[in-house]
Structure formats: structure tokens, C-alpha cells
Amino acid sequence: MNHSLIRLGVKQLFILAATVLCSCESAPTTLPKTTMSTPSVRPELPPFPTVPPYAKADIPKLFGSLDYEQDPDSALHFRILMPLQWGQVPGTRHLVTPSHPFELRGHVKTMTGPEAEIKVYIAYVTQELAPRDWLAMYLQTQGERVLHERYFAQEGGEIPDVLTVGGKKGVERISRWTVLKDWAKTGGAHHFMVQASTPVPNYSPEMANVFLMAIGNFGLLHPTKWHYAEQLRTLVRAVPAKISTVFPLSWQQQENPLSDEHFYQVKLTKDLNGHRIGLINLMLTANQTETDLRRLEEESRTAYQTEQLEFAPAVFKAEPAFGAFQQVLAARTPQTNAAGDMLAQERVVVLARAGTMWVYLENVRYSQKAAPLEWAISKRAFEIVQEHLVVKP
Numbered sequence: 001m002n003h004s005l006i007r008l009g010v011k012q013l014f015i016l017a018a019t020v021l022c023s024c025e026s027a028p029t030t031l032p033k034t035t036m037s038t039p040s041v042r043p044e045l046p047p048f049p050t051v052p053p054y055a056k057a058d059i060p061k062l063f064g065s066l067d068y069e070q071d072p073d074s075a076l077h078f079r080i081l082m083p084l085q086w087g088q089v090p091g092t093r094h095l096v097t098p099s100h101p102f103e104l105r106g107h108v109k110t111m112t113g114p115e116a117e118i119k120v121y122i123a124y125v126t127q128e129l130a131p132r133d134w135l136a137m138y139l140q141t142q143g144e145r146v147l148h149e150r151y152f153a154q155e156g157g158e159i160p161d162v163l164t165v166g167g168k169k170g171v172e173r174i175s176r177w178t179v180l181k182d183w184a185k186t187g188g189a190h191h192f193m194v195q196a197s198t199p200v201p202n203y204s205p206e207m208a209n210v211f212l213m214a215i216g217n218f219g220l221l222h223p224t225k226w227h228y229a230e231q232l233r234t235l236v237r238a239v240p241a242k243i244s245t246v247f248p249l250s251w252q253q254q255e256n257p258l259s260d261e262h263f264y265q266v267k268l269t270k271d272l273n274g275h276r277i278g279l280i281n282l283m284l285t286a287n288q289t290e291t292d293l294r295r296l297e298e299e300s301r302t303a304y305q306t307e308q309l310e311f312a313p314a315v316f317k318a319e320p321a322f323g324a325f326q327q328v329l330a331a332r333t334p335q336t337n338a339a340g341d342m343l344a345q346e347r348v349v350v351l352a353r354a355g356t357m358w359v360y361l362e363n364v365r366y367s368q369k370a371a372p373l374e375w376a377i378s379k380r381a382f383e384i385v386q387e388h389l390v391v392k393p
Contacts, residue, residue, distance in 0.1 A: 046174055047208040048148035048163050052216070054209075063213060067221060068106045068120070071095065074222040075182060078192060080106055080118060081217035083210055087111045096122045098186060116198035116207060118214050126188040127272075128229040128248045130157025130383070131179035133376035134191055140372065142166055144175065155387075156181045156189075156227030157380060161215060165200065174203040176211040182223050189229035194218045232384070237264055240286040241357045242392040245385050247280070262286045268385070270378060277371070278378030280385055281362040288358050290329075293351045296360060301333075301347070304364075310337040311347045319350075324391055327353040334367065343370040350386065355393035361386065 054062060064084050069077045076096065089107040096103045106120035125134065132151055139146065144166035151158040162177045175197035184190050196211040232246040235253070239261045247253075247268055256265035268280040281300075285293075297314050304311060314331035321328050329351040338344035343366050350361040365378035 045147045046163065046165075046203055047205050049205075049208050049212045050150065050161075052209070052213060054213075059213075063217075065217075066106075066108060069221070071105070073185065075185065075220070075224050076105070076122060076190065077221040078106065078120060079217075079219050079221055080108060080120065080194075081213055082108050082118060083110075085111055085113065086118075089117070096124050096190065098124055098126075098188075101125070114198065114202035114204075114207065116196070116202060116210070118194065118196045120218070121193045121195070123191040123193065124184060124186075124188060125191055125229055127373075127377050128189075128250075128380050128384075129191075129376050130380050131181045131191060132158040132160045133372075133379065135160045135162065135177060135179045135193065137372045137376065138193070139164060139166075139177070147174075154227065157383070172200045173197045174200055176215050178215045178218065180218070180220060181227065182220060183226035183228065185224075187230070192218075192220065228384075232388075235266065237284075240264060240284060241354075243284050243359075243390070245282070245389045247385050248381050251280070251381055268381070270381065272374060272377065277366060277374040278381065279362075279364045280378075280382055281360070281364075282385065283360040284391065285358050285360070287356055290327075290351070290353070290358075293358050293360055297331075297349050297351075300349075300362065304347075308337065309335060309345065309364075311345075312336050314347075314349050316349075316351065323389065324354045324393075325352040325359075326355075327351075338370075343367075345370070348382065352389075352391075354391040357391055357393045359389065359391060361389075 062083060063081050066080045066082060066088060067077065068080070070093070071077060086108050089109055091107065093105055094100055094103045096105070101124035103122055104119060105122045107117065109115070109117035123134075139162070144164035146162055146164050148163040150161050152161070160177065160179055164175050164177065165172055166175065167173045175195050178194050180192040182190050182192070194215060196214045198207055228248070231249045233249050233253070234244065234246050236244040240263065243264065251268045251270045254267045254269070256267075259265055262285070264284040266282050268282070269276060270278045294316070301311050301313070312333040314333050316329040316331045319328040319330045331349050333347045333349070335345045345364060346367045348363045352359045352361070361382075363378060363382040366374045368375040
């Protein structure tokens with residue numbers, strides 16, 4: 001029997017809109033050198049160099065490294081590259097623990113000449129977050145304004161390299177930031193945040209190059225080489241095709257009991273502090289067309305309306321194909337009826353074709369503006385599902 005998705009109907013597709021949301025020393029790990037986004041460069045803004053101007057032979061004459069190995073946990077040891085004229089700032093450094101999750105662990109500054117400094121903070125993070133999104137939340141709380149940015153793709157989420165300006169009027173500082181992420185033995189992950197900063201008048205092209213060297217050469221001395229804040233759970237099914245992916249262990253899995261040799265569906269949900277903060281809906285269909293999948297998106301959107309969740313129609317755009325997929329389409333749609341105390345949500349839909357198979361992926365989550373942490377957690381899980389998704393017709 002030919003099981004048309006449209007004939008199955010929304011209720012049988014198990015969308016359940018009502019439950020979506022509620023009110024050995026190794027080489028140092030450093031910034032990846034490949035697979036990065038195009039940096040935002042505007043000539044009227046302060047310089048943001050991305051290529052070191054120094055000859056390799058000259059670097060040891062200009063810069064030296066400082067290893068921080070005082071922490072009893074070797075996974076927290078790191079290395080700072082700084083100009084030879086700079087020095088370490090003495091002071092008591094508190095250990096990073098679950099009860100003290102954010103601490104300054106390294107600090108160097110200029111000894112002569114224009115004032116500038118490099119600080120290294122370590123944060124203990126219990127949720128799976130991309131370094132990019134974690135830094136964005138931090139910069140927002142500090143009132144920093146982004147001037148330039150670029151991002152490096154890596155397994156644990158994009159690594160940021162960002163230039164900002166912030167501080168009180170008349171004493172503003174230019175800062176360049178990055179964040180590296182590494183698994184914590186206590187569970188969760190450590191985010192190593194590096195800030196190279198100087199008063200705005202001191203940010204010369206030479207200082208910009210120093211900041212580039214500091215950010216680009218910061219590294220962990222003993223990384224755990226696990227890029228996640230939690231373990232991942234594997235999902236493998238054989239019908240209607242071989243499909244596999246992974247998702248963070250804290251997400252709950254619920255499969256559609258109506259799945260058969262023509263159709264498979266699983267719903268993943270995440271609760272935080274007693275509230276539902278995200279839904280990932282994954283469906284695999286056989287012998288359908290792009291038109292069928294677009295109609296499915298419309299049915300899904302209509303179903304959310306019964307729960308007072310109205311989303312704008314999806315406008316799909318072609319995305320680069322990955323894995324075994326020959327065609328990928330994606331759309332992001334905002335909630336249109338958020339009002340008053342209601343936290344606005346958004347919906348991301350991805351359609352991917354592998355031969356005669358189509359995958360329908362949907363992520364319903366709070367918007368970044370409404371709830372930055374919840375948005376970042378749900379977005380990260382959705383990325384993990386996509387990055388590890390394999391379909392073999």
C-alpha cells in the first residue's frame with residue numbers, strides 16, 4: 001500500500017504540538033586553522049587582522065609563551081603567547097568548581113608602553129552549548145558591541161574569534177575574544193575564554209597584530225579530546241532505510257508507534273528547570289516528492305495553531321548538500337502571535353533528500369532574544385543531530 005504522508009494526517013504524524021514548550025602531554029589544542037566563516041570586515045572599523053604579519057623565524061624574537069599548570073586538574077592547564085615585554089600579573093586565583101563556575105585563571109599585561117592585557121577565564125558549563133553561542137551570551141551581559149567576527153567549525157560547536165568595543169563612555173576598551181571548549185571530569189564542559197584588551201586609543205595596527213597572535217595561539221596543554229558537555233546517545237533504525245544519528249543524553253526520545261516500512265518518526269524533547277525548552281522532530285519517508293514534504297511542513301505549522309502557536313510560512317532556501325544527501329532545503333520561521341508575557345518561539349525546518357528518501361527535520365525552540373540560554377541549548381542539539389545524520393537508502 002502506498003502510504004502518502006498527506007493521507008496519514010497530522011495527528012498520525014505524532015507532531016504533538018501541545019508538548020513543544022512551556023511558559024601524557026600532547027600538542028596544545030588551539031584554534032582550528034581551516035573551515036571558518038568569512039570574517040565581517042568593514043574598513044571604517046578598527047583593524048581585525050586574520051593573517052600573522054611576522055616571519056616564522058621572527059616570532060621567537062618577539063613573543064614568548066607562558067604555561068599555567070597550577071591547577072590540580074591537568075585538563076585545565078593552558079598556554080598563553082605574549083610579547084616578550086609583557087609580564088604575568090600576580091594574584092590569588094580561585095579554582096573552578098561546580099559551586100564556583102566562573103573564575104579568572106590567567107592574567108598578563110604590558111610592563112612598558114601602551115597599556116594592554118590578556119585575561120583567561122574558565123567557566124564550568126553543565127549544558128551542551130557551542131562556544132560561539134556561550135560567548136555571545138556573555139558579551140551581551142557585558143554590553144559589548146561586536147565590530148568584527150569570524151567562526152571556526154569544529155565538533156564541539158563553532159569557535160568564535162570576535163572583536164568588540166565596550167566599557168563606560170570615555171574609558172572604552174577594544175577586546176578580541178575566543179573560547180575553547182573541553183569536557184569536564186565532573187560532567188559538563190569547561191569553556192576557556194580569552195580576552196585581549198586595551199583602551200581604544202591604544203589599539204594600533206601593531207596592537208591588533210599582538211591580539212591576533214594571542215588569540216590564535218592560545219592552547220590547552222592536556223585536552224580531554226571530548227568536545228561535548230555530556231555523553232551522546234545513538235539512534236539507529238533500519239526501515240524505511242538505514243538511518244542513524246546521535247543526540248545529547250539529556251534529551252528524551254519518543255518514537256511514533258505508527259512507524260512502518262514507509263515512514264519513521266522520532267521526537268526528541270529537552271526539559272530545563274522543570275520546563276520544556278525544545279523539540280526536535282525527525283521523520284524519514286520513502287517514495288515522496290519535494291511537494292509532499294512542503295505540504296507536510298504546512299500541515300505541521302497548522303497543527304501548532306491549535307496550541308496558540310502561529311508561525312510564519314516557511315520560505316525554503318537551498319543549502320549545501322552534506323553526507324549522502326543530494327538536496328537540502330532549510331527555512332527559519334518566527335512565531336507571529338507572541339504578545340505580552342509570552343516568550344516568542346521560532347521554528348527551523350530542514351528537508352534533505354537521499355535518493356528516494358526524504359528526511360524532515362524540525363526544531364521548535366525559544367527565540368534567541370526571548371531566552372538566549374534555552375535557544376542556545378536547543379540549537380546546539382539540533383546541530384548535533386544534523387551533523388551526525390546518516391541515511392543509506
